[in-house]
Amino acid sequence: MNILGIHGGFTINQHDPAAALICDGKLVACVEEERLFRIKTARGILPIESIRAVLKEAGLRIQDIDLVATPGETYGDIVERISAYFLHHFGYAPPVRPVNHQSAHLASAFFPSGFNRALCLSYDAHGDGLSGAYGTGNDQGVDLKGVLPRDNSLGLFYATMTSFLGFMPGEDEYKIMGLAPYGDDPVDLSFFARPADDGYFVDHSYVRQNPPPSSVFEQFYNEALTNKIGAARHKGEEITQHHRNIAAGIQKALETCATSLVTHLLKVTGEENLCLAGGVALNCSANNVINKLPDIKNLYVQPAASDRGLALGCALHAAHQEGENIQPIEHVFYGPSFDESAITRALELTGFSAEKVADPAVAGAELLSEGCIIGWYQGRSEFGPRALGHRSILADPSRDNMKDEINSRVKFREEFRPFAPSVLEERASDIFVMDKPSPFMTIAFDVRDGWGEKLPAITHVNNTARVQTVSRDIDPLYHSLISEFDKRTGIPLVLNTSFNIKGQPIVETPLEALSTFAGTGLDALIMGSYLVRKSGTPRA
CATH class of the missing domain: 3.90.870.20 (Carbamoyltransferase, C-terminal domain)
Structure with missing residues (x-):
């Protein structure tokens, strides 16, 4: 069975489109649209060139595709929109199956991990109305155990603080992670994000709400946040020691919340292996802290943990639903080849x-x-x-x-x-x-x-x-x-x-x-x- 996983968007807030092709349970090709479109994150488009690229690698036509899997389960018109895109660009639309955004992340984390059993956790800003989900992976797939609501989002906390420091939310979070170790007196951000008995709590009253940002080019923070920790840094301004200390506080808050959540979920599920995906899982410094938790035996982080990996996750999720024997994925070298x-x-x-x-x-x-x-x-x-x-x-x-x-x-x-x-x-x-x-x-x-x-x-x-x-x-x-x-x-x-x-x-x-x-x-x-x-x- 030829299953095409895709991820893309219709608005500027949807980012990192990609395509992944699984043939008879084996990953054949996977590539992000930005590599071919040549604009980083390639916002607001579907992965047309990526689809062409993965078909070329496999020597297939669009008519050979048995199923297209895409995030957007909560979007009422997703099947019609995706089908129309395929008809417009390829002249043929295979059957389309929506997958929940968080379920796709979970699939992308568990199936390539090689673990027989694991706690699987997805956490990001939001997708399909949620900021995360968790479940247990086993030979029956991923059994969903719970979800993280959109109004309690670690990813949105980190994105808001990225915006506060004058960087691009949804894209520049890794810069905050790199800057954080230069702080010598971390600013206490527990008023915004702090551990809780069931994981963590993020106070969204510090996120801009009225009006909410309609794109990543607007500010994510509000006056309540500047009243707490001072004026925001504007893009291009000098990075001061105060900014470094804020970055250190951001990273500390994330690590404290993430470890609290993982510790809680390990206790609830009784698992000892952990699979991570979602944008927050790209924070390798937080992963270092998580990896040291005494209750974790093995940690696997999806290499394309952010929305870049959704196409792969959708393809894996659909392949499992169809009863395909999913083959091991030991590396990430599945892009286009050039002789x-x-x-x-x-x-x-x-x-x-x-x-x-x-x-x-x-x-x-x-x-x-x-x-x-x-x-x-x-x-x-x-x-x-x-x-x-x-x-x-x-x-x-x-x-x-x-x-x-x-x-x-x-x-x-x-x-x-x-x-x-x-x-x-x-x-x-x-x-x-x-x-x-x-x-x-x-x-x-x-x-x-x-x-x-x-x-x-x-x-x-x-x-x-x-x-x-x-x-x-x-x-x-x-x-x-x-x-x-x-x-x-x-x-x-x-x-x-x-x-x-x-x-x-x-x-x-x-x-x-x-x-x-x-x-x-x-x-x-x-x-x-x-x-x-x-x-x-x-x-x-």
Whole structure:
């Protein structure tokens, strides 16, 4: 059975459209519309280009699709609207099945986890009238046990405070997470969000209500909040220590509420494995705290935990309903593929000179060990917000100035933003306080004593790092690159950040990779087996 999961929108508040295709229980392709549409978050549109891309990967036509699954169960006209879209863009509309937004998140968290049983939790701003849901996953699927109401939303709390600090709610929350460790006296926000016996309580009287914001470009906070903690920061204003302390207070409130909720639900359900999804689950610092709870044996966080993962969740939910045998999902490399001819055509079009290297891993390691910052473009792209070694910018994590260099001349972003490490799976526990693989950069881990000083470019100010473990079996080329770098430097990891610049989606095509390479301070680019370098770059 061919099941197409989609997520998209009809208004500007609906964001992160995507498409996922499951054929006979096996995930074949999954891609976000922003990668193809080239506008970050791609608000207010359905994933037309993503649908075309996943069909192409599978070699299918739209007429071959047996079922389309989409969030929007509470939208009375969702089937008619989606069907009309398909007829307009494809000339054919498969049957459409609405799925509850939160149920899709739960499915996206449980089915790829590999757990036989687990507590499954979705929490975000809101979707289908709820701010979250929880249930237990087992061989019968996910049994819904309860919901989190829209007027008690941890996601909306964090979004409101993101707006208060002059950033974009629904998009820039990760900046608050990165800024928080710079606070030295966290502002007490328990009046807004605090633990409760059944999890937490968010006081929505501090969220703008009259009128409520109709888009993320309006303010989310109100006068009651400014009366409590002072004037809001406006976009572009200097970030003061007071703002850093507010960020610290935001993160502290979130972590306290999230751990209270998880502890309560673990007690109620008696489960010891936890699966997380929803936008709040992208907060890797909170996940670090949750992961340390004594009652948790294993934690799985959906790599595309936010609404980016709804298309996958809808497809998985529908596949389970249809009795499909859902196959394991061990990685995220399900995006479009580009063969060598696509790379050579892009090189010819742009006029770049390139050399073909015998071993891209060796060439990359040589450049990194010389201090170069390189673009690394290999295989099918990742789905989700993290680059995990297929559309990445890589550098030496041991150099003192590397973080500032990449922020200033490559990424063009705020100086407080941290970078992540990709580490050989078999060496991860030597460097980080962890005892299991963590392949998706969804959890921050403490850096072991003695290593923080050796790895200044990936160790955040609070001595943590958002770790990606790299498996030889799952991604042999990337593993080989890091191994070759280790041979030259004694460091079994590289700095890894997404192959894009501030405000743009991660590159998808070879042409986009070359464009970003040309427009930034990258020293070299390795696409497939082709190496492109700028003048003055050391020979690999």
